[in-house]
Amino acid sequence: MKVLAIDSSNYCMGVSIMVDGTVVGELITNIKKNHSVRLMPAVEQLLEEVQVKPADLDRIVVAKGPGSYTGLRIGISIAKTLAWTLSKPLVGVSSLEVLAQNGRYFSGAIVPFFDARRGQVYMSVYKANGIEVERETEDQIVLFEEWLQENKDRYERFLFISGDLTMHKEGIKAILGDKAVFAPSSSLNARPADLARLGASHEPVEDVHQFTPNYVRMAEAEAKWLASQKK
Amino acid sequence: MENKHEIILGIETSCDETAVAIVKDGKEVLANVVASQIESHKRFGGVVPEIASRHHVEQMTLILEEALNEAGLTMDEIDGIAVTEGPGLVGALLIGVNTAKALAFAHQKPLIGTHHIAGHIYANQLVAELTYPLLALVVSGGHTELVYMPSEGEFEVIGETRDDAAGEAYDKVARTLQLPYPGGPHIDRLAAEGEPSVPLPRAWLEKGSYDFSFSGLKSAVINTVHNAKQRNEELKPEDLAASFQASVVEVLVTKTLRAAEEYGVKQVLLAGGVAANKGLRSSLLEAFEDSGRELVIPPLYYCTDNAAMIAAAGTIAYRKGKRSSLQLNANPGLELGI
Ligand SMILES: [Zn+2]
Numbered sequence: 001m002k003v004l005a006i007d008s009s010n011y012c013m014g015v016s017i018m019v020d021g022t023v024v025g026e027l028i029t030n031i032k033k034n035h036s037v038r039l040m041p042a043v044e045q046l047l048e049e050v051q052v053k054p055a056d057l058d059r060i061v062v063a064k065g066p067g068s069y070t071g072l073r074i075g076i077s078i079a080k081t082l083a084w085t086l087s088k089p090l091v092g093v094s095s096l097e098v099l100a101q102n103g104r105y106f107s108g109a110i111v112p113f114f115d116a117r118r119g120q121v122y123m124s125v126y127k128a129n130g131i132e133v134e135r136e137t138e139d140q141i142v143l144f145e146e147w148l149q150e151n152k153d154r155y156e157r158f159l160f161i162s163g164d165l166t167m168h169k170e171g172i173k174a175i176l177g178d179k180a181v182f183a184p185s186s187s188l189n190a191r192p193a194d195l196a197r198l199g200a201s202h203e204p205v206e207d208v209h210q211f212t213p214n215y216v217r218m219a220e221a222e223a224k225w226l227a228s229q230k231k
Numbered sequence: 232m233e234n235k236h237e238i239i240l241g242i243e244t245s246c247d248e249t250a251v252a253i254v255k256d257g258k259e260v261l262a263n264v265v266a267s268q269i270e271s272h273k274r275f276g277g278v279v280p281e282i283a284s285r286h287h288v289e290q291m292t293l294i295l296e297e298a299l300n301e302a303g304l305t306m307d308e309i310d311g312i313a314v315t316e317g318p319g320l321v322g323a324l325l326i327g328v329n330t331a332k333a334l335a336f337a338h339q340k341p342l343i344g345t346h347h348i349a350g351h352i353y354a355n356q357l358v359a360e361l362t363y364p365l366l367a368l369v370v371s372g373g374h375t376e377l378v379y380m381p382s383e384g385e386f387e388v389i390g391e392t393r394d395d396a397a398g399e400a401y402d403k404v405a406r407t408l409q410l411p412y413p414g415g416p417h418i419d420r421l422a423a424e425g426e427p428s429v430p431l432p433r434a435w436l437e438k439g440s441y442d443f444s445f446s447g448l449k450s451a452v453i454n455t456v457h458n459a460k461q462r463n464e465e466l467k468p469e470d471l472a473a474s475f476q477a478s479v480v481e482v483l484v485t486k487t488l489r490a491a492e493e494y495g496v497k498q499v500l501l502a503g504g505v506a507a508n509k510g511l512r513s514s515l516l517e518a519f520e521d522s523g524r525e526l527v528i529p530p531l532y533y534c535t536d537n538a539a540m541i542a543a544a545g546t547i548a549y550r551k552g553k554r555s556s557l558q559l560n561a562n563p564g565l566e567l568g569i
Pocket of ligand 1: 347351371503504535536
């Protein structure tokens, strides 16, 4: 089975190709450059390099969020179009679940997160079980400090994995103290190889047309409008 | 195998319509599918970019499939993919651009980034034979421009708005009159029932200029409403709408007529969503009746945003050999051209 995996949901952009369970190509960049310009050429380059034609693909996997709304839509537009036009199955995998894989040898709570501004983060909790990483909570948006306070006694140790670690490190330490462990810089990028591996085993979506990003929260205008209706 | 015909698939997502069309030889429409989001933006009183982008992602592949089905074609039979590159809402444009890139890559087809306004102008080619030199009056929610075209695919913007687009002024005046969004059609309807009896300014700008300005007019309308309220005077909305429309239309028509004469064009094209305005249509028809120049006004469904116009303009670019790379990006400030 030939799997193409695409992740442009966050700062880090990744593409990988897995052939019969072997990752034959992987491309990651972690630079502030436009995903819209670079993602399609990256897919083209990697497929060419490993000599796989678009029509030979058996499955398209995409990181479905949470993350940057625009970034998500770029990757998902490309993935949906490829899956639909080539009549291939499409699989969406949580962007947090992909990042959580980097903590697979940690005993304790694995907490991948992405900054969501104003003290908020997108996050979920995972537990390692052998080499499998099992989900403990849904993907959610929380006020980080509040969440840390409420959950500090729930686990012995916490592993935090995030490209946005630096801006939250002190805040986490202040609440969790020695219970907090921080992943090293080389483990902060979601690996598209993990995305492909997860996507190969997850169930494809029933209807490619209906597939949408997991934004986790409503568009601001929508939320405001709903609030105004309640008054 | 050489193709005798050019079949171009067009994609348009610059604002709040998700649209795909398939056009043969730049003029024969084989499919034209438009999913309008207007209903979901109405409650916000205008287009919300984030909501528009979300809808585009939901609709895009469905609309593509519908267009191919309508034309009875497969991607193998498509010669090129034209997509709106700009101007427009960047987040919305991105959906069309990335979809087009994936499609072009999957089927190894030429990709043609296309200008939205070039599309509006070339919508006319779907209903008439274009004869150059020509002049196009582009009036929409985001644009008010006079474009001189000496020949096919050559654009020279000779006048443009310095502040609000005509469509924007319509929407703001409609809000002042407490009409629902989108306001243009409501003002047009009210105007037909009223008399242009309220004195409002015409912004001619400096002598010889083909530029436009509608913000002064818009403020004048707001002030008139405000003053009438303070003096407890009754102001018929019909008359105010008629007066506002008369001012907009007079400036648009007069400048278009003058430009058509100065540039000696054979044809005058009306383009853009505001081309649906009855007051503008009838004044233009009257003004050009004995001018010796042909006036082309496309039907409503080619005036508002659609992808047939993008495919039509894209065909011109395709013939001229334009090809975009997979690095194509949305460009909200794209300059008019092919
Ligand atoms: Zn338009």
